[in-house]
Amino acid sequence: MAGLGARVWVVPGGRIPFPSSGDEPEFTSFDQLCVLNTGDEPAALEITVYYEDREPVGPYPVRIGARRVRHVRLNDLVDPEAIVLGRRFGCVVRSPVPVVVQFLRQDTRLPGAVGMTGTMAFPTDLP
Amino acid sequence: MAGLGARVWVVPGGRIPFPSSGDEPEFTSFDQLCVLNTGDEPAALEITVYYEDREPVGPYPVRIGARRVRHVRLNDLVDPEAIVLGRRFGCVVRSPVPVVVQFLRQDTRLPGAVGMTGTMAFPTDLP
Amino acid sequence: MAGLGARVWVVPGGRIPFPSSGDEPEFTSFDQLCVLNTGDEPAALEITVYYEDREPVGPYPVRIGARRVRHVRLNDLVDPEAIVLGRRFGCVVRSPVPVVVQFLRQDTRLPGAVGMTGTMAFPTDLP
Amino acid sequence: MAGLGARVWVVPGGRIPFPSSGDEPEFTSFDQLCVLNTGDEPAALEITVYYEDREPVGPYPVRIGARRVRHVRLNDLVDPEAIVLGRRFGCVVRSPVPVVVQFLRQDTRLPGAVGMTGTMAFPTDLP
Numbered sequence: 001m002a003g004l005g006a007r008v009w010v011v012p013g014g015r016i017p018f019p020s021s022g023d024e025p026e027f028t029s030f031d032q033l034c035v036l037n038t039g040d041e042p043a044a045l046e047i048t049v050y051y052e053d054r055e056p057v058g059p060y061p062v063r064i065g066a067r068r069v070r071h072v073r074l075n076d077l078v079d080p081e082a083i084v085l086g087r088r089f090g091c092v093v094r095s096p097v098p099v100v101v102q103f104l105r106q107d108t109r110l111p112g113a114v115g116m117t118g119t120m121a122f123p124t125d126l127p
Numbered sequence: 128m129a130g131l132g133a134r135v136w137v138v139p140g141g142r143i144p145f146p147s148s149g150d151e152p153e154f155t156s157f158d159q160l161c162v163l164n165t166g167d168e169p170a171a172l173e174i175t176v177y178y179e180d181r182e183p184v185g186p187y188p189v190r191i192g193a194r195r196v197r198h199v200r201l202n203d204l205v206d207p208e209a210i211v212l213g214r215r216f217g218c219v220v221r222s223p224v225p226v227v228v229q230f231l232r233q234d235t236r237l238p239g240a241v242g243m244t245g246t247m248a249f250p251t252d253l254p
Numbered sequence: 255m256a257g258l259g260a261r262v263w264v265v266p267g268g269r270i271p272f273p274s275s276g277d278e279p280e281f282t283s284f285d286q287l288c289v290l291n292t293g294d295e296p297a298a299l300e301i302t303v304y305y306e307d308r309e310p311v312g313p314y315p316v317r318i319g320a321r322r323v324r325h326v327r328l329n330d331l332v333d334p335e336a337i338v339l340g341r342r343f344g345c346v347v348r349s350p351v352p353v354v355v356q357f358l359r360q361d362t363r364l365p366g367a368v369g370m371t372g373t374m375a376f377p378t379d380l381p
Numbered sequence: 382m383a384g385l386g387a388r389v390w391v392v393p394g395g396r397i398p399f400p401s402s403g404d405e406p407e408f409t410s411f412d413q414l415c416v417l418n419t420g421d422e423p424a425a426l427e428i429t430v431y432y433e434d435r436e437p438v439g440p441y442p443v444r445i446g447a448r449r450v451r452h453v454r455l456n457d458l459v460d461p462e463a464i465v466l467g468r469r470f471g472c473v474v475r476s477p478v479p480v481v482v483q484f485l486r487q488d489t490r491l492p493g494a495v496g497m498t499g500t501m502a503f504p505t506d507l508p
Contacts, residue, residue, distance in 0.1 A: 004135065004137050004219065004251045005137060005249065005251065008385065010385050010386060010417060010419070010481040011417075011483065012415040012416055012417035012450055012480075012481050012482060012483045013413075013415035013452070013483035013485050013499065014415075014450075015452070022237075026236075027236075032140075034139040034140035034141075034215075034217065035139055036137060036138075036139035036177055036217035036219075038137070038177065038219060050417055050419065050448060050449060050450045051449065051450060052449060052450055052451060052452075053449075055448060056448050067177060067182060067183050068177060068178065068179060068180075069139055069141075069177045069178060069179055069215060069216055069217035070179060071140070071142070071179075071215045088415075088450060088452045089450055090415065090417035090450035090481075092385065092417075092419060099139075100137040100139050100217075100249045100251075101139065102138065102139045102140040102246065102249075104140050104244065105497070107495060107497060109407075109408075109495065110403075110493060110494065110495055112237060112239065112240065112493065113237065113240045113367065113493065113494045113495060114234060114236065114237055114240060114242040115242065115495040115496065115497040116232070116234060116242040116243065116244040116497065117244055117371075117485065117497040117498055117499045118140065118244045118245075118246055118499075119246045119373065119483065119499055119500045119501045120246045120247065120248075120249050120501065121501075122386065122481050122483075122501050122504075123249075124385045124386065124481075131262065131264050131346065131378045132264060132376065132378065149364075153363075154363075159267075161266040161267035161268075161342075161344065162266055163264060163265075163266035163304055163344035163346075165264070165304065165346060194304060194309060194310050195304060195305065195306060195307075196266055196268075196304045196305060196306055196342060196343055196344035197306060198267070198269070198306075198342045226266075227264040227266050227344075227376045227378075228266060229265065229266045229267040229373065229376075231267050231371065239364060239366065239367065240364065240367045240494070241361060241363065241364055241367060241369040242369065243359070243361060243369040243370065243371040244371055244498075245267065245371045245372070245373055246373045246500065247373045247374065247375075247376050250376075258389065258391050258473065258505045259391060259503065259505065276491075280490075281490075286394075288393040288394035288395075288469075288471065289393055290391060290392075290393035290431055290471035290473075292391070292431065292473060321431060321436060321437050322431060322432065322433060322434075323393055323395075323431045323432060323433055323469060323470055323471035324433060325394070325396070325433075325469045354391040354393050354471075354503045354505075355393060356392065356393045356394035356500065356503075358394050358498065366491060366493065366494065367491065367494045368488060368490065368491055368494060368496040369496065370486070370488060370496040370497065370498040371498055372394065372498045372499075372500055373500045374500050374501065374502075374503050377503075
């Protein structure tokens with residue numbers, strides 16, 4: 001059965017906070033993409049990262065199983081290259097099957113405080 | 128009269144923060160689904176929970192009256208099983224009638240600070 | 255010229271945090287509806303408030319001028335009755351002309367910390 | 382190739398927090414529009430700012446390259462006039478090509494704490 005959602009999702013507001021405070025990895029600052037694949041086929045996603053002052057980088061491959069969720073810390077993407085902490089970026093997630101994508105940031109730059117923000121990513125190919 | 132909204136809503140970014148600090152239940156860490164049923168029929172919702180490494184669990188039944196709001200702390204769902212604190216998940220809410228669903232997180236892992244984030248859930252069957 | 259947006263907006267996740275700490279009114283805890291009317295006609299909005307355990311209350315009348323923004327602290331609505339602080343609710347905004355509505359919460363229950371969350375409200379009559 | 386998104390985006394909930402605490406510019410309070418142009422043409426955006434008690438101001442011109450992201454701190458807009466800190470506003474972004482716009486606020490009014498909130502802006506001309 002086909003899953004719920006869309007095949008292309010956009011997040012313009014990326015910037016992994018730097019530095020972090022508190023215990024790792026729980027309190028490490030991060031930008032995260034949370035992907036839910038409710039369908040019955042696994043999916044090979046491709047993430048493209050856009051910058052202010054250079055050409056886009058990617059695709060970053062991310063696999064997600066059928067009927068699975070995956071929370072991708074963008075800090076952890078290293079191939080083809082790591083995203084520099086504190087650098088402004090945006091990203092596009094492309095999936096061969098419908099998925100839903102949510103953006104989440106955790107900011108622990110200040111000791112003793114956790115800032116959080118997030119939003120549903122923007123879908124561009126709604127059926 | 129039919130209510131406002133959609134019948135299927137998706138939230139990929141679930142993870143109930145753990146532990147909590149401060150007085151319970153007001154400052155307990157939670158992930159929450161806020162559901163508004165503006166229609167004239169009560170609704171029996173079904174929540175399905177998706178994980179990273181196992182098959183989905185559910186349905187979790189949740190009832191909501193006609194012309195009522197209900198804020199469901201996902202910490203409180205226990206049948207068919209509790210959601211483990213700190214575990215990553217996503218969820219899908221299905222309703223026989225149109226409703227609107229908003230996601231909200233309260234994070235009190237650090238004493239003296241309250242992190243909050245949220246977003247409208249993603250509707251997949253807009254009329 | 256007609257304005258941008260939709261005529262009906264829904265917010266399920268209302269709950270004005272209680273109590274507040276810090277200087278009033280700047281650090282008072284609030285739930286807020288931010289409304290933008292980009293059109294050339296003023297609008298008489300009507301807000302209906304939904305609860306967990308009683309019938310909806312309203313309409314609360316709110317006027318907004320042509321080409322104006324208005325940020326409505328729900329704490330300030332008193333007619334037909336005030337919203338009890340700390341009580342869970344949802345709300346629907348109806349407008350005779352298209353507007354855009356954003357939800358914002360400020361939470362100062364803990365001294366020395368400001369929690370904030372928000373989301374675009376959910377539009378139900380997109381053209 | 383045409384980019385992803387829409388040509389008109391709306392944010393009703395603007396208010397640059399005032400004052401700031403902590404090191405500048407990293408911890409300066411701000412309201413920000415994050416714009417992603419995935420297309421192959423640069424774009425000259427126009428931002429219009431709406432107020433509670435006066436006519437709209439603008440357009441504020443903002444350029445964004447092809448295949449680029451740009452994070453615009455609204456504090457930095459000065460022509461035709463600066464946005465007064467702490468004043469309530471809304472804004473509309475118009476683009477000749479499709480883009481995606483996300484709103485982000487950082488609030489450092491209280492020393493030692495960072496409040497953050499944000500949401501995808503509201504698109505009004507979806508294809």
